[in-house]
Amino acid sequence: MTQLKVSFLGLGVMGYPMxxxxxxxxxxxxxxxxxxEKAQRWAAQYKGAAVSTPAQAAEDADVVLMCVGDDNDVxxxxxxxxxxxxxxxxxxxxTTASAQxxxxxYALCKxxxxxxxxxxxxxxxxxxENGQxxxxVGGDKTDYETALPVISAYARHSQLLGECGAGQLAKMMNQICIAGVIQGLAEALHFGQKAGLDCTSVIDVISKGAAQSWQMENRAHTMLDNTYDFGFAVDWMRKDLSIALDEARRNGSTLALTALVDQYYAxxxxxxGGRWDTSSLLTRLK
Incomplete structure (x- = not known):
């Protein structure tokens, strides 16, 4: 499977290590x-090839991967x-983009x-960075099977969820869940601080129970330290939530909490704080 020739378009904080x-x-x-310059630096570090246009990179490749900014970039x-x-x-x-x-x-490719x-x-x-x-994924099974040996190089898990667009819709669900969880965690920490509790100790306890989440395990202590200069930026989260809210208007679903948290990010x-980590929702409450 390593005989496949691949190209990667877009070397941001995600694409570069991928x-x-x-x-x-x-x-x-x-x-x-x-x-x-960034492409040339990558090529020097990983002994690959760097080119100056997407066409030059994609020509003769078996699998072309891209991770860019938004719908227009895609x-x-x-x-x-x-x-x-x-x-x-x-x-x-x-890219996290719209299903549309x-x-x-997809149609253009076909x-x-x-x-x-x-x-x-x-x-x-x-x-x-850790390949995890x-x-x-949305698309055709045969295409997924072709790409799977490639994407497995940086994935701990991938799954074909349906026809084209299903991957983006699933990512919208992912971001909807994250927004609600972070806001709940921020309010819990705010409540605990106002109540005079040792929130570090409380988190150590409740993270072992039903309240446990990735956000609690990875962000609660940095939130208590008021440290937000890392991670997934608020600007990116607002882009993602905008996509989800637009889709909700199309499919008739109600995303009241998501819309509220989106305004909190505003x-x-x-x-x-546009470049702060998404856990910075706690700063609104202080």
Whole structure:
């Protein structure tokens, strides 16, 4: 499986280490990034190839992976890649984007004899660096089977959840859950501090019970230390929640709590916290 030629488009905080795991697994990797210097640095570190356009990276690749910013970035980068990809190759989009853009790109790929998977990830920067991402996938089974040996290089778990768009819809559910959990944790910590409790000790206890969550295990103590200069940024979370809220308006679902937490994140942005970790919701309550 290491004979597959792969390319990775987009070397942000997620894409850079993900592409690195591919190289470490023995794949022949070519990378593209808008900031050329970053692609060249990656190539020097991992002994891969760096090119200056998505088309140059995608040409002759068996699997093309991308992790960019938003819907418009997906459209632009995918269009360049699809124009040169060889018949039968598979494009895998790890960007958190809308289900609508996934379906657009899927249709374009099929028109050109290509496979496509919408495959957003969860696990954050640490998950990417450690090769422990969870990947939610939408698309055709044959394309998933082709791409699986590649994405397994940086995933602890991936799963095909349905037709194209299912991966993005699942990621929306993921972000909806996270928003509610972080707000609940922030309120609990605020309550405990106001009550005069040793919140560090309380967290050590309740994290062993039904209240346990990834956010509690990984963010409660940094929240108590008022440390937010790391992790998944508020700006990114608002982008993700906007996608979920737009989809809810289309499918008729009610996301009252999600809409409320989204506005709380807007408050964080107003005080200059757009790049703070999402756990910074606690700062609103102080």
């Amino acid at each position: 592409a690195g795991h591919l190289a470490s697994a023995g794949f022949d990797v070519t990378v593209f990034n808008r900031t050329t 459209r632009a980068v995918a269009k360049e890649a699809i124009a040169v990809m060889k018949e039968g190759a598979v494009l895998v989009d790890h 853009v996934a379906k657009e790109v 028109d050109n004899g290509l496979g496509f998977l919408d495959a957003p990830v969860s696990g954050g920067q640490a998950g990417a 991402l969870t990947i939610m 408050d964080i942005q107003k005080v200059g």
